[in-house]
Amino acid sequence: MKKKTQEFLEAHKSETPSKWREEAEWRRDNWSWLRHSQKIAVKVLLQMKQEGLTQKALAERMNCTQQYVSKILKGKENMSLDTLSKLEDALGINLIYDEHVIYPNMVAEEALV
């Protein structure tokens, strides 16, 4: 980089350091469960929109605090099966099982015969 440009940027550096790297690294390190948490939050949010359900109403259905529902909807909560079951019951949707394993390894049409 040209000296003048580098000097300008250094002279105009932010006073507090950014947390972008540590947060991006945390997300990468926890990606195996975080992606599920984010996608479950999306499903829950869409169902809530569909029903016109508030966080408070969902918390009442799950018998938990609104703060906990808020954490779930941020997609950063490593939820237990117990919590997932409560969410499913409260919303009447399937969150855990999306697809069946075809066993033995046959194509779907063969499995129906």
Next chain:
Amino acid sequence: MTFDKILDNNTLWAVRYDGAADNALKLLFDQWNDPEWLVDFFLANMADLESYFKITDINQAIYDTIDDNQRMQCLILDISPEADLDKLFRPLENSRTSEMLLGKEKAKIKERPQHASWLRIYAIKLEPGCYIITGGAIKLTRTMQEREHTLNELKKMEQVRNYLIRNQAIDADGFADYMSEL
């Protein structure tokens, strides 16, 4: 505005706008990792998703965004000091073939299955291999002028470009030398 160094070798920086909690890259990743923001965005822009990408499943669109965002974050995290950033960033206008002073550039995920990625990171090119990230967007239309959120990104790029020119942040003579070497 101030600037945050993203790579220790000084080749990649990000703008921190006045009053913002962090730089444009951090705020972008936060936004793309927020299920509430993503649901609201796609519900508001569903018509563009259907008309331009022919996708009607909002669940899948958001899941794809979450996966692409993760790939984008890893891409930035894993940039090596020897990496050529000119291969990551491309001129904003597909038709632009020549260098321009403090050009507007974009980065996107390549080679994703099923549909092109709609995630964009926008930057100003300081000189070959050196960039300042100004922001980013989920681009669901052919041009940036068509929607307010992408039009705003164009304005941000122009704002940063003007700031750098006004404050003589780049060596114009050096740039002229570079142009003559092309």
